[in-house]
Amino acid sequence: MTTHRRFLALAALATGLTGCQQKMAEQPAPRPYDVASQGVFAFDQSARPLQPGTVFRGQRSADDPMLAWLTPQGKAPKVNPDWKKAVDPNGEVVPTAGTPTDVGNFVNEFPFEMTETELKRGQQRFNVFCAECHGAAGNGWGKIVERGFLRPPSYHQDPQDKAFDWSTTGQPSTELKQGFSRGFFRYGVKVPLDQVPVGYIYQVITWGFGGMPEHASQIPPEDRWRITAYIRALQLSQGADVTTLPVDAKKLLESGGKSKAETKKDDKGHH
Numbered sequence: 001m002t003t004h005r006r007f008l009a010l011a012a013l014a015t016g017l018t019g020c021q022q023k024m025a026e027q028p029a030p031r032p033y034d035v036a037s038q039g040v041f042a043f044d045q046s047a048r049p050l051q052p053g054t055v056f057r058g059q060r061s062a063d064d065p066m067l068a069w070l071t072p073q074g075k076a077p078k079v080n081p082d083w084k085k086a087v088d089p090n091g092e093v094v095p096t097a098g099t100p101t102d103v104g105n106f107v108n109e110f111p112f113e114m115t116e117t118e119l120k121r122g123q124q125r126f127n128v129f130c131a132e133c134h135g136a137a138g139n140g141w142g143k144i145v146e147r148g149f150l151r152p153p154s155y156h157q158d159p160q161d162k163a164f165d166w167s168t169t170g171q172p173s174t175e176l177k178q179g180f181s182r183g184f185f186r187y188g189v190k191v192p193l194d195q196v197p198v199g200y201i202y203q204v205i206t207w208g209f210g211g212m213p214e215h216a217s218q219i220p221p222e223d224r225w226r227i228t229a230y231i232r233a234l235q236l237s238q239g240a241d242v243t244t245l246p247v248d249a250k251k252l253l254e255s256g257g258k259s260k261a262e263t264k265k266d267d268k269g270h271h
Contacts, residue, residue: 065111066221069199069206070098074105083188098203100183103191106199112222114229122230125223129215130231138234140166150211154179155193155231156238168210183209194235201228 060067077095080102084093095101112118133142138155145151151166157179165176176185183204184191205224208214215224242250 060221064221066225068111069107069202071105071107071199073102074098074199077101077105080188087188095187098207099187100181100189100200101187102189103184103195103197103200106197106203108197108199110198110225110229112225114226118226119230119233121223122226122228122233125219126227126230126234129219130227133212137238138231152212153182153193155235157192157194194232194239198225198228198232201231 075097077097077099078101079088079093079095079099084091087093099105114122127136131142132144133149134140134152134155135142135145140152140154142152150168151170153165157177161177163178164172164174165178165180165182167173176182176190179192179194181189181191181193181196181200183200184196202224204212205219205227206214206216219227242253245253
């Protein structure tokens with residue numbers, strides 16, 4: 001076969017192959033499901049539309065109390081006029097539901113009673129999902145942060161009011177005091193984290209914030225509320241007035257958190 005004939009044969013073969021090429025070879029290849037175009041075979045397809053009202057197993061309705069962390073005001077929030085005039089004079093910011101423009105946007109009550117059992121569950125879940133970044137004491141110095149991850153804000157204010165928050169550059173902020181909410185601060189509201197509504201803490205756990213990922217896919221709503229309650233208890237414990245503590249708690253504090261047996265053991269070791 002001459003070179004010319006070989007070339008013609010290869011050209012014909014290539015033309016034939018393009019005619020039977022699979023459509024999947026062309027990527028991306030979106031082919032939306034179209035019931036009308038499928039005719040009588042529409043309901044034999046695996047991708048047929050769900051029936052109205054279909055929910056997945058375990059899905060909660062929108063009015064479930066466990067998911068009600070926003071007030072009516074929070075579902076249609078408005079920004080501070082002074083902040084908007086200084087930061088957004090052209091009106092480009094349109095706050096959506098859950099935007100922390102005001103503490104009144106969030107509920108400040110739990111959907112169920114927080115007993116000691118609930119708080120202990122919250123502590124256990126906090127230690128699993130939160131302490132690695134926020135630290136066991138909630139001061140923002142978790143093990144992940146020690147290894148280079150962005151430091152979250154401390155849950156606690158500096159008693160002397162001298163410490164500042166740490167910015168994304170890893171340096172102290174010059175505007176936001178330690179223990180204040182970064183979310184509210186973005187909208188011109190300065191509020192300590194130990195004073196933000198519990199609904200806001202629940203929202204941050206649910207949606208995430210900044211370098212913190214969402215946890216809704218990992219933590220069920222009940223446990224998110226328990227973690228929220230434990231964070232609030234943790235804040236109260238760090239700022240508690242020692243004179244108001246029960247006698248046993250005072251002794252435990254004076255011993256550095258050690259029990260009587262541990263204290264006696266240490267005393268014997270020193271002798």
